[in-house]
Amino acid sequence: MRLKDKVILVTAAGQGIGRASALALAAEGAKVIATDLNGDLLQGLDGISTEVLDVTDAQAINAIAAKVGPLDGLFNCAGVVHNGTLLDIDDKDWDFAFSLNVTAMMRLCRAVMPGMLERASQTGTASILNMSSMASSIKGFANRTAYGASKAAVLGLTKAIAADYVKQGIRCNALCPGTVDTPSLRGRIAASADPVQAEKDFIARQPMGRLATVADIAPMVVYLLSDESRFVSGQAMLVDGGVTI
Ligand SMILES: NC(=O)c1ccc[n+]([C@@H]2O[C@H](COP(=O)([O-])OP(=O)(O)OC[C@H]3O[C@@H](n4cnc5c(N)ncnc54)[C@H](O)[C@@H]3O)[C@@H](O)[C@H]2O)c1
Structure with missing residues:
Protein backbone atom coordinates (compact mmCIF):
# COMPACT_ATOMS: atom_id res chain seq x y z
CA MET A 1 0.00 0.00 0.00
CA ARG A 2 2.61 2.52 -1.13
CA LEU A 3 -0.04 5.13 -1.94
CA LYS A 4 -2.39 4.61 0.99
CA ASP A 5 -4.84 7.52 1.35
CA LYS A 6 -3.33 9.54 -1.50
CA VAL A 7 -5.90 11.17 -3.77
CA ILE A 8 -4.66 10.96 -7.36
CA LEU A 9 -6.35 12.12 -10.58
CA VAL A 10 -5.45 10.42 -13.88
CA THR A 11 -6.39 11.73 -17.34
CA ALA A 12 -6.94 9.47 -20.36
CA ALA A 13 -7.57 6.57 -17.99
CA GLY A 14 -9.99 4.76 -20.28
CA GLN A 15 -7.42 2.60 -22.03
CA GLY A 16 -3.73 2.09 -22.64
CA ILE A 17 -1.12 3.51 -20.26
CA GLY A 18 -3.63 5.67 -18.36
CA ARG A 19 -5.94 2.78 -17.54
CA ALA A 20 -3.13 0.45 -16.48
CA SER A 21 -1.72 3.24 -14.32
CA ALA A 22 -5.08 4.00 -12.67
CA LEU A 23 -5.42 0.32 -11.74
CA ALA A 24 -1.82 0.10 -10.48
CA LEU A 25 -2.24 3.27 -8.38
CA ALA A 26 -5.47 1.94 -6.87
CA ALA A 27 -3.82 -1.42 -6.13
CA GLU A 28 -1.29 0.49 -4.02
CA GLY A 29 -4.05 2.10 -1.96
CA ALA A 30 -4.59 5.40 -3.76
CA LYS A 31 -8.03 6.95 -4.03
CA VAL A 32 -7.98 7.29 -7.81
CA ILE A 33 -10.19 9.57 -9.87
CA ALA A 34 -9.97 8.07 -13.36
CA THR A 35 -11.01 10.48 -16.12
CA ASP A 36 -11.34 10.16 -19.88
CA LEU A 37 -12.96 11.88 -22.83
CA ASN A 38 -14.85 8.66 -23.53
CA GLY A 39 -17.06 7.63 -20.62
CA ASP A 40 -17.69 4.16 -22.07
CA LEU A 41 -13.99 3.33 -21.71
CA LEU A 42 -14.15 4.05 -17.99
CA GLN A 43 -16.44 1.03 -17.43
CA GLY A 44 -15.02 -1.80 -15.36
CA LEU A 45 -12.62 0.24 -13.24
CA ASP A 46 -13.95 -1.36 -10.08
CA GLY A 47 -13.37 0.53 -6.86
CA ILE A 48 -12.16 3.62 -8.71
CA SER A 49 -14.23 6.77 -9.05
CA THR A 50 -14.64 7.92 -12.63
CA GLU A 51 -15.41 11.22 -14.35
CA VAL A 52 -15.78 12.14 -18.00
CA LEU A 53 -13.20 14.81 -18.78
CA ASP A 54 -12.14 16.25 -22.11
CA VAL A 55 -8.84 17.88 -21.15
CA THR A 56 -9.11 20.34 -24.05
CA ASP A 57 -12.22 21.85 -22.41
CA ALA A 58 -10.90 24.66 -20.18
CA GLN A 59 -14.18 25.04 -18.28
CA ALA A 60 -14.38 21.30 -17.61
CA ILE A 61 -10.84 21.41 -16.19
CA ASN A 62 -11.76 24.13 -13.71
CA ALA A 63 -14.97 22.29 -12.82
CA ILE A 64 -13.23 18.98 -12.10
CA ALA A 65 -10.52 20.67 -10.04
CA ALA A 66 -13.24 22.24 -7.89
CA LYS A 67 -15.17 18.95 -7.67
CA VAL A 68 -12.31 16.65 -6.61
CA GLY A 69 -10.73 19.05 -4.08
CA PRO A 70 -7.09 18.92 -2.97
CA LEU A 71 -4.97 16.26 -4.70
CA ASP A 72 -1.83 14.44 -3.57
CA GLY A 73 -1.07 13.37 -7.11
CA LEU A 74 -1.89 14.13 -10.73
CA PHE A 75 -1.01 12.00 -13.74
CA ASN A 76 -1.48 14.03 -16.93
CA CYS A 77 -1.55 11.12 -19.38
CA ALA A 78 -3.74 12.45 -22.21
CA GLY A 79 -1.99 13.05 -25.50
CA VAL A 80 -2.21 12.55 -29.23
CA VAL A 81 0.36 11.25 -31.71
CA HIS A 82 0.55 13.21 -34.91
CA ASN A 83 2.47 11.51 -37.72
CA GLY A 84 4.36 13.55 -40.25
CA THR A 85 7.40 15.54 -41.25
CA LEU A 86 7.66 19.30 -41.23
CA LEU A 87 6.24 19.45 -44.76
CA ASP A 88 3.25 17.33 -43.79
CA ILE A 89 2.05 19.59 -40.98
CA ASP A 90 -0.77 22.00 -41.41
CA ASP A 91 -1.46 24.64 -38.78
CA LYS A 92 -4.58 22.84 -37.56
CA ASP A 93 -2.65 19.65 -36.73
CA TRP A 94 0.13 21.63 -35.06
CA ASP A 95 -2.35 23.61 -32.96
CA PHE A 96 -4.22 20.47 -31.96
CA ALA A 97 -1.01 18.67 -30.92
CA PHE A 98 -0.05 21.60 -28.68
CA SER A 99 -3.59 22.12 -27.43
CA LEU A 100 -3.97 18.51 -26.24
CA ASN A 101 -0.37 17.61 -25.38
CA VAL A 102 0.73 20.86 -23.72
CA THR A 103 -1.94 23.54 -23.12
CA ALA A 104 -4.43 21.13 -21.55
CA MET A 105 -1.68 19.81 -19.27
CA MET A 106 -0.69 23.32 -18.18
CA ARG A 107 -4.34 24.18 -17.47
CA LEU A 108 -4.90 21.09 -15.34
CA CYS A 109 -1.66 21.65 -13.40
CA ARG A 110 -2.71 25.28 -12.84
CA ALA A 111 -6.24 24.35 -11.78
CA VAL A 112 -5.16 21.79 -9.17
CA MET A 113 -2.08 23.64 -7.91
CA PRO A 114 -3.82 25.66 -5.13
CA GLY A 115 -5.28 22.42 -3.70
CA MET A 116 -1.95 20.60 -4.06
CA LEU A 117 -0.14 23.41 -2.26
CA GLU A 118 -2.69 23.18 0.54
CA ARG A 119 -2.23 19.42 0.70
CA ALA A 120 1.57 19.64 0.61
CA SER A 121 1.52 22.18 3.42
CA GLN A 122 -0.15 19.49 5.56
CA THR A 123 1.64 16.34 4.36
CA GLY A 124 4.96 17.79 3.13
CA THR A 125 4.60 16.45 -0.39
CA ALA A 126 2.51 16.21 -3.55
CA SER A 127 3.50 14.98 -7.00
CA ILE A 128 2.65 15.76 -10.62
CA LEU A 129 3.58 13.40 -13.45
CA ASN A 130 3.33 14.68 -17.01
CA MET A 131 3.30 12.33 -20.00
CA SER A 132 6.04 13.19 -22.47
CA SER A 133 7.68 10.60 -24.73
CA MET A 134 11.08 9.35 -25.78
CA ALA A 135 10.14 9.79 -29.45
CA SER A 136 11.43 13.04 -30.94
CA SER A 137 11.54 14.85 -27.61
CA ILE A 138 14.64 13.03 -26.27
CA LYS A 139 15.71 11.14 -29.41
CA GLY A 140 14.85 12.21 -32.94
CA PHE A 141 12.56 9.95 -34.94
CA ALA A 142 11.30 10.42 -38.47
CA ASN A 143 7.72 11.58 -38.99
CA ARG A 144 7.13 12.96 -35.51
CA THR A 145 7.60 16.74 -35.89
CA ALA A 146 4.46 18.08 -34.18
CA TYR A 147 4.42 15.21 -31.69
CA GLY A 148 8.09 15.58 -30.78
CA ALA A 149 7.91 19.36 -30.47
CA SER A 150 4.85 19.17 -28.23
CA LYS A 151 6.30 16.39 -26.06
CA ALA A 152 9.56 18.39 -25.73
CA ALA A 153 7.43 21.33 -24.54
CA VAL A 154 6.08 19.01 -21.84
CA LEU A 155 9.64 18.66 -20.54
CA GLY A 156 10.02 22.45 -20.32
CA LEU A 157 6.66 22.83 -18.58
CA THR A 158 7.62 20.07 -16.15
CA LYS A 159 10.98 21.61 -15.23
CA ALA A 160 9.41 25.07 -14.80
CA ILE A 161 6.73 23.74 -12.44
CA ALA A 162 9.34 21.70 -10.55
CA ALA A 163 11.51 24.81 -10.08
CA ASP A 164 8.65 27.06 -9.00
CA TYR A 165 7.25 24.76 -6.32
CA VAL A 166 10.23 22.72 -5.07
CA LYS A 167 10.39 24.61 -1.78
CA GLN A 168 6.68 24.03 -1.12
CA GLY A 169 6.85 20.25 -1.36
CA ILE A 170 5.46 19.85 -4.88
CA ARG A 171 7.44 17.59 -7.20
CA CYS A 172 6.89 17.49 -10.94
CA ASN A 173 8.38 14.92 -13.30
CA ALA A 174 7.86 13.80 -16.89
CA LEU A 175 7.53 10.24 -18.16
CA CYS A 176 9.22 9.31 -21.45
CA PRO A 177 8.21 5.82 -22.60
CA GLY A 178 9.52 3.98 -25.62
CA THR A 179 6.96 2.38 -27.93
CA ALA A 212 6.76 -2.22 -24.12
CA THR A 213 3.55 -3.37 -22.49
CA VAL A 214 1.53 -1.08 -20.23
CA ALA A 215 2.76 -3.28 -17.35
CA ASP A 216 6.31 -2.09 -18.11
CA ILE A 217 5.26 1.54 -17.67
CA ALA A 218 2.80 1.50 -14.73
CA PRO A 219 5.45 0.75 -12.04
CA MET A 220 7.27 3.98 -12.91
CA VAL A 221 3.99 5.88 -12.63
CA VAL A 222 3.43 4.40 -9.17
CA TYR A 223 6.99 5.22 -8.10
CA LEU A 224 6.87 8.84 -9.29
CA LEU A 225 3.53 9.46 -7.56
CA SER A 226 4.63 7.77 -4.34
CA ASP A 227 6.82 9.14 -1.57
CA GLU A 228 9.55 6.69 -2.61
CA SER A 229 10.50 9.27 -5.26
CA ARG A 230 10.51 12.10 -2.69
CA PHE A 231 14.02 13.28 -3.74
CA VAL A 232 13.20 13.25 -7.49
CA SER A 233 11.86 16.33 -9.25
CA GLY A 234 12.15 18.05 -12.61
CA GLN A 235 13.28 14.87 -14.35
CA ALA A 236 12.47 13.25 -17.69
CA MET A 237 12.21 9.58 -16.68
CA LEU A 238 12.94 7.27 -19.60
CA VAL A 239 11.32 3.84 -19.69
CA ASP A 240 12.34 3.01 -23.23
CA GLY A 241 13.73 -0.52 -23.33
CA GLY A 242 17.21 0.79 -24.05
CA VAL A 243 16.51 2.91 -27.13
CA THR A 244 18.56 5.79 -25.76
CA ILE A 245 21.49 3.71 -24.41
N1 LIG B 1 1.77 4.16 -26.84
C1 LIG B 1 3.00 4.63 -26.95
O1 LIG B 1 3.86 4.06 -27.63
C2 LIG B 1 3.39 5.89 -26.21
C3 LIG B 1 4.75 6.18 -26.09
C4 LIG B 1 5.13 7.34 -25.43
C5 LIG B 1 4.17 8.19 -24.92
N2 LIG B 1 2.85 7.89 -25.07
C6 LIG B 1 1.87 8.82 -24.51
O2 LIG B 1 1.07 8.16 -23.55
C7 LIG B 1 -0.22 8.76 -23.49
C8 LIG B 1 -1.28 7.68 -23.60
O3 LIG B 1 -1.03 6.97 -24.78
P1 LIG B 1 -1.65 5.53 -25.07
O4 LIG B 1 -0.89 4.96 -26.21
O5 LIG B 1 -1.75 4.78 -23.78
O6 LIG B 1 -3.10 5.98 -25.65
P2 LIG B 1 -4.43 5.18 -25.97
O7 LIG B 1 -4.95 5.52 -27.29
O8 LIG B 1 -4.30 3.75 -25.69
O9 LIG B 1 -5.42 5.91 -24.97
C9 LIG B 1 -5.67 7.27 -25.14
C10 LIG B 1 -6.83 7.65 -24.23
O10 LIG B 1 -6.89 9.07 -24.24
C11 LIG B 1 -8.25 9.43 -24.28
N3 LIG B 1 -8.34 10.79 -24.80
C12 LIG B 1 -8.17 11.20 -26.07
N4 LIG B 1 -8.39 12.53 -26.17
C13 LIG B 1 -8.69 12.96 -24.92
C14 LIG B 1 -9.04 14.22 -24.37
N5 LIG B 1 -9.12 15.32 -25.14
N6 LIG B 1 -9.31 14.30 -23.05
C15 LIG B 1 -9.23 13.20 -22.27
N7 LIG B 1 -8.92 11.97 -22.72
C16 LIG B 1 -8.66 11.87 -24.04
C17 LIG B 1 -8.90 8.39 -25.16
O11 LIG B 1 -10.31 8.34 -24.99
C18 LIG B 1 -8.18 7.13 -24.72
O12 LIG B 1 -8.84 6.50 -23.65
C19 LIG B 1 -0.24 9.80 -24.60
O13 LIG B 1 0.05 11.08 -24.06
C20 LIG B 1 0.88 9.37 -25.53
O14 LIG B 1 1.45 10.42 -26.26
C21 LIG B 1 2.43 6.76 -25.69
Whole structure:
Protein backbone atom coordinates (compact mmCIF):
# COMPACT_ATOMS: atom_id res chain seq x y z
CA MET A 1 0.00 0.00 0.00
CA ARG A 2 2.61 2.52 -1.13
CA LEU A 3 -0.04 5.13 -1.94
CA LYS A 4 -2.39 4.61 0.99
CA ASP A 5 -4.84 7.52 1.35
CA LYS A 6 -3.33 9.54 -1.50
CA VAL A 7 -5.90 11.17 -3.77
CA ILE A 8 -4.66 10.96 -7.36
CA LEU A 9 -6.35 12.12 -10.58
CA VAL A 10 -5.45 10.42 -13.88
CA THR A 11 -6.39 11.73 -17.34
CA ALA A 12 -6.94 9.47 -20.36
CA ALA A 13 -7.57 6.57 -17.99
CA GLY A 14 -9.99 4.76 -20.28
CA GLN A 15 -7.42 2.60 -22.03
CA GLY A 16 -3.73 2.09 -22.64
CA ILE A 17 -1.12 3.51 -20.26
CA GLY A 18 -3.63 5.67 -18.36
CA ARG A 19 -5.94 2.78 -17.54
CA ALA A 20 -3.13 0.45 -16.48
CA SER A 21 -1.72 3.24 -14.32
CA ALA A 22 -5.08 4.00 -12.67
CA LEU A 23 -5.42 0.32 -11.74
CA ALA A 24 -1.82 0.10 -10.48
CA LEU A 25 -2.24 3.27 -8.38
CA ALA A 26 -5.47 1.94 -6.87
CA ALA A 27 -3.82 -1.42 -6.13
CA GLU A 28 -1.29 0.49 -4.02
CA GLY A 29 -4.05 2.10 -1.96
CA ALA A 30 -4.59 5.40 -3.76
CA LYS A 31 -8.03 6.95 -4.03
CA VAL A 32 -7.98 7.29 -7.81
CA ILE A 33 -10.19 9.57 -9.87
CA ALA A 34 -9.97 8.07 -13.36
CA THR A 35 -11.01 10.48 -16.12
CA ASP A 36 -11.34 10.16 -19.88
CA LEU A 37 -12.96 11.88 -22.83
CA ASN A 38 -14.85 8.66 -23.53
CA GLY A 39 -17.06 7.63 -20.62
CA ASP A 40 -17.69 4.16 -22.07
CA LEU A 41 -13.99 3.33 -21.71
CA LEU A 42 -14.15 4.05 -17.99
CA GLN A 43 -16.44 1.03 -17.43
CA GLY A 44 -15.02 -1.80 -15.36
CA LEU A 45 -12.62 0.24 -13.24
CA ASP A 46 -13.95 -1.36 -10.08
CA GLY A 47 -13.37 0.53 -6.86
CA ILE A 48 -12.16 3.62 -8.71
CA SER A 49 -14.23 6.77 -9.05
CA THR A 50 -14.64 7.92 -12.63
CA GLU A 51 -15.41 11.22 -14.35
CA VAL A 52 -15.78 12.14 -18.00
CA LEU A 53 -13.20 14.81 -18.78
CA ASP A 54 -12.14 16.25 -22.11
CA VAL A 55 -8.84 17.88 -21.15
CA THR A 56 -9.11 20.34 -24.05
CA ASP A 57 -12.22 21.85 -22.41
CA ALA A 58 -10.90 24.66 -20.18
CA GLN A 59 -14.18 25.04 -18.28
CA ALA A 60 -14.38 21.30 -17.61
CA ILE A 61 -10.84 21.41 -16.19
CA ASN A 62 -11.76 24.13 -13.71
CA ALA A 63 -14.97 22.29 -12.82
CA ILE A 64 -13.23 18.98 -12.10
CA ALA A 65 -10.52 20.67 -10.04
CA ALA A 66 -13.24 22.24 -7.89
CA LYS A 67 -15.17 18.95 -7.67
CA VAL A 68 -12.31 16.65 -6.61
CA GLY A 69 -10.73 19.05 -4.08
CA PRO A 70 -7.09 18.92 -2.97
CA LEU A 71 -4.97 16.26 -4.70
CA ASP A 72 -1.83 14.44 -3.57
CA GLY A 73 -1.07 13.37 -7.11
CA LEU A 74 -1.89 14.13 -10.73
CA PHE A 75 -1.01 12.00 -13.74
CA ASN A 76 -1.48 14.03 -16.93
CA CYS A 77 -1.55 11.12 -19.38
CA ALA A 78 -3.74 12.45 -22.21
CA GLY A 79 -1.99 13.05 -25.50
CA VAL A 80 -2.21 12.55 -29.23
CA VAL A 81 0.36 11.25 -31.71
CA HIS A 82 0.55 13.21 -34.91
CA ASN A 83 2.47 11.51 -37.72
CA GLY A 84 4.36 13.55 -40.25
CA THR A 85 7.40 15.54 -41.25
CA LEU A 86 7.66 19.30 -41.23
CA LEU A 87 6.24 19.45 -44.76
CA ASP A 88 3.25 17.33 -43.79
CA ILE A 89 2.05 19.59 -40.98
CA ASP A 90 -0.77 22.00 -41.41
CA ASP A 91 -1.46 24.64 -38.78
CA LYS A 92 -4.58 22.84 -37.56
CA ASP A 93 -2.65 19.65 -36.73
CA TRP A 94 0.13 21.63 -35.06
CA ASP A 95 -2.35 23.61 -32.96
CA PHE A 96 -4.22 20.47 -31.96
CA ALA A 97 -1.01 18.67 -30.92
CA PHE A 98 -0.05 21.60 -28.68
CA SER A 99 -3.59 22.12 -27.43
CA LEU A 100 -3.97 18.51 -26.24
CA ASN A 101 -0.37 17.61 -25.38
CA VAL A 102 0.73 20.86 -23.72
CA THR A 103 -1.94 23.54 -23.12
CA ALA A 104 -4.43 21.13 -21.55
CA MET A 105 -1.68 19.81 -19.27
CA MET A 106 -0.69 23.32 -18.18
CA ARG A 107 -4.34 24.18 -17.47
CA LEU A 108 -4.90 21.09 -15.34
CA CYS A 109 -1.66 21.65 -13.40
CA ARG A 110 -2.71 25.28 -12.84
CA ALA A 111 -6.24 24.35 -11.78
CA VAL A 112 -5.16 21.79 -9.17
CA MET A 113 -2.08 23.64 -7.91
CA PRO A 114 -3.82 25.66 -5.13
CA GLY A 115 -5.28 22.42 -3.70
CA MET A 116 -1.95 20.60 -4.06
CA LEU A 117 -0.14 23.41 -2.26
CA GLU A 118 -2.69 23.18 0.54
CA ARG A 119 -2.23 19.42 0.70
CA ALA A 120 1.57 19.64 0.61
CA SER A 121 1.52 22.18 3.42
CA GLN A 122 -0.15 19.49 5.56
CA THR A 123 1.64 16.34 4.36
CA GLY A 124 4.96 17.79 3.13
CA THR A 125 4.60 16.45 -0.39
CA ALA A 126 2.51 16.21 -3.55
CA SER A 127 3.50 14.98 -7.00
CA ILE A 128 2.65 15.76 -10.62
CA LEU A 129 3.58 13.40 -13.45
CA ASN A 130 3.33 14.68 -17.01
CA MET A 131 3.30 12.33 -20.00
CA SER A 132 6.04 13.19 -22.47
CA SER A 133 7.68 10.60 -24.73
CA MET A 134 11.08 9.35 -25.78
CA ALA A 135 10.14 9.79 -29.45
CA SER A 136 11.43 13.04 -30.94
CA SER A 137 11.54 14.85 -27.61
CA ILE A 138 14.64 13.03 -26.27
CA LYS A 139 15.71 11.14 -29.41
CA GLY A 140 14.85 12.21 -32.94
CA PHE A 141 12.56 9.95 -34.94
CA ALA A 142 11.30 10.42 -38.47
CA ASN A 143 7.72 11.58 -38.99
CA ARG A 144 7.13 12.96 -35.51
CA THR A 145 7.60 16.74 -35.89
CA ALA A 146 4.46 18.08 -34.18
CA TYR A 147 4.42 15.21 -31.69
CA GLY A 148 8.09 15.58 -30.78
CA ALA A 149 7.91 19.36 -30.47
CA SER A 150 4.85 19.17 -28.23
CA LYS A 151 6.30 16.39 -26.06
CA ALA A 152 9.56 18.39 -25.73
CA ALA A 153 7.43 21.33 -24.54
CA VAL A 154 6.08 19.01 -21.84
CA LEU A 155 9.64 18.66 -20.54
CA GLY A 156 10.02 22.45 -20.32
CA LEU A 157 6.66 22.83 -18.58
CA THR A 158 7.62 20.07 -16.15
CA LYS A 159 10.98 21.61 -15.23
CA ALA A 160 9.41 25.07 -14.80
CA ILE A 161 6.73 23.74 -12.44
CA ALA A 162 9.34 21.70 -10.55
CA ALA A 163 11.51 24.81 -10.08
CA ASP A 164 8.65 27.06 -9.00
CA TYR A 165 7.25 24.76 -6.32
CA VAL A 166 10.23 22.72 -5.07
CA LYS A 167 10.39 24.61 -1.78
CA GLN A 168 6.68 24.03 -1.12
CA GLY A 169 6.85 20.25 -1.36
CA ILE A 170 5.46 19.85 -4.88
CA ARG A 171 7.44 17.59 -7.20
CA CYS A 172 6.89 17.49 -10.94
CA ASN A 173 8.38 14.92 -13.30
CA ALA A 174 7.86 13.80 -16.89
CA LEU A 175 7.53 10.24 -18.16
CA CYS A 176 9.22 9.31 -21.45
CA PRO A 177 8.21 5.82 -22.60
CA GLY A 178 9.52 3.98 -25.62
CA THR A 179 6.96 2.38 -27.93
CA VAL A 180 4.13 0.88 -25.90
CA ASP A 181 1.60 -1.64 -27.17
CA THR A 182 -1.66 0.26 -26.63
CA PRO A 183 -4.88 0.73 -28.62
CA SER A 184 -3.54 3.97 -30.11
CA LEU A 185 -0.36 2.24 -31.32
CA ARG A 186 -2.45 -0.59 -32.78
CA GLY A 187 -4.53 2.06 -34.55
CA ARG A 188 -1.42 3.68 -36.03
CA ILE A 189 -0.13 0.28 -37.19
CA ALA A 190 -3.50 -0.62 -38.75
CA ALA A 191 -3.70 2.75 -40.53
CA SER A 192 -0.29 2.40 -42.17
CA ALA A 193 0.14 1.33 -45.79
CA ASP A 194 1.73 -1.97 -44.75
CA PRO A 195 0.64 -2.87 -41.19
CA VAL A 196 2.84 -6.00 -40.96
CA GLN A 197 5.93 -4.02 -41.89
CA ALA A 198 4.89 -1.11 -39.66
CA GLU A 199 4.77 -3.39 -36.62
CA LYS A 200 8.15 -4.89 -37.53
CA ASP A 201 9.58 -1.36 -37.83
CA PHE A 202 8.26 -0.33 -34.40
CA ILE A 203 9.79 -3.47 -32.86
CA ALA A 204 13.08 -3.03 -34.75
CA ARG A 205 13.74 0.32 -33.11
CA GLN A 206 13.43 -1.28 -29.65
CA PRO A 207 16.82 -2.91 -28.86
CA MET A 208 15.22 -5.38 -26.43
CA GLY A 209 13.41 -6.81 -29.44
CA ARG A 210 9.88 -6.12 -28.29
CA LEU A 211 7.39 -3.35 -27.67
CA ALA A 212 6.76 -2.22 -24.12
CA THR A 213 3.55 -3.37 -22.49
CA VAL A 214 1.53 -1.08 -20.23
CA ALA A 215 2.76 -3.28 -17.35
CA ASP A 216 6.31 -2.09 -18.11
CA ILE A 217 5.26 1.54 -17.67
CA ALA A 218 2.80 1.50 -14.73
CA PRO A 219 5.45 0.75 -12.04
CA MET A 220 7.27 3.98 -12.91
CA VAL A 221 3.99 5.88 -12.63
CA VAL A 222 3.43 4.40 -9.17
CA TYR A 223 6.99 5.22 -8.10
CA LEU A 224 6.87 8.84 -9.29
CA LEU A 225 3.53 9.46 -7.56
CA SER A 226 4.63 7.77 -4.34
CA ASP A 227 6.82 9.14 -1.57
CA GLU A 228 9.55 6.69 -2.61
CA SER A 229 10.50 9.27 -5.26
CA ARG A 230 10.51 12.10 -2.69
CA PHE A 231 14.02 13.28 -3.74
CA VAL A 232 13.20 13.25 -7.49
CA SER A 233 11.86 16.33 -9.25
CA GLY A 234 12.15 18.05 -12.61
CA GLN A 235 13.28 14.87 -14.35
CA ALA A 236 12.47 13.25 -17.69
CA MET A 237 12.21 9.58 -16.68
CA LEU A 238 12.94 7.27 -19.60
CA VAL A 239 11.32 3.84 -19.69
CA ASP A 240 12.34 3.01 -23.23
CA GLY A 241 13.73 -0.52 -23.33
CA GLY A 242 17.21 0.79 -24.05
CA VAL A 243 16.51 2.91 -27.13
CA THR A 244 18.56 5.79 -25.76
CA ILE A 245 21.49 3.71 -24.41
N1 LIG B 1 1.77 4.16 -26.84
C1 LIG B 1 3.00 4.63 -26.95
O1 LIG B 1 3.86 4.06 -27.63
C2 LIG B 1 3.39 5.89 -26.21
C3 LIG B 1 4.75 6.18 -26.09
C4 LIG B 1 5.13 7.34 -25.43
C5 LIG B 1 4.17 8.19 -24.92
N2 LIG B 1 2.85 7.89 -25.07
C6 LIG B 1 1.87 8.82 -24.51
O2 LIG B 1 1.07 8.16 -23.55
C7 LIG B 1 -0.22 8.76 -23.49
C8 LIG B 1 -1.28 7.68 -23.60
O3 LIG B 1 -1.03 6.97 -24.78
P1 LIG B 1 -1.65 5.53 -25.07
O4 LIG B 1 -0.89 4.96 -26.21
O5 LIG B 1 -1.75 4.78 -23.78
O6 LIG B 1 -3.10 5.98 -25.65
P2 LIG B 1 -4.43 5.18 -25.97
O7 LIG B 1 -4.95 5.52 -27.29
O8 LIG B 1 -4.30 3.75 -25.69
O9 LIG B 1 -5.42 5.91 -24.97
C9 LIG B 1 -5.67 7.27 -25.14
C10 LIG B 1 -6.83 7.65 -24.23
O10 LIG B 1 -6.89 9.07 -24.24
C11 LIG B 1 -8.25 9.43 -24.28
N3 LIG B 1 -8.34 10.79 -24.80
C12 LIG B 1 -8.17 11.20 -26.07
N4 LIG B 1 -8.39 12.53 -26.17
C13 LIG B 1 -8.69 12.96 -24.92
C14 LIG B 1 -9.04 14.22 -24.37
N5 LIG B 1 -9.12 15.32 -25.14
N6 LIG B 1 -9.31 14.30 -23.05
C15 LIG B 1 -9.23 13.20 -22.27
N7 LIG B 1 -8.92 11.97 -22.72
C16 LIG B 1 -8.66 11.87 -24.04
C17 LIG B 1 -8.90 8.39 -25.16
O11 LIG B 1 -10.31 8.34 -24.99
C18 LIG B 1 -8.18 7.13 -24.72
O12 LIG B 1 -8.84 6.50 -23.65
C19 LIG B 1 -0.24 9.80 -24.60
O13 LIG B 1 0.05 11.08 -24.06
C20 LIG B 1 0.88 9.37 -25.53
O14 LIG B 1 1.45 10.42 -26.26
C21 LIG B 1 2.43 6.76 -25.69
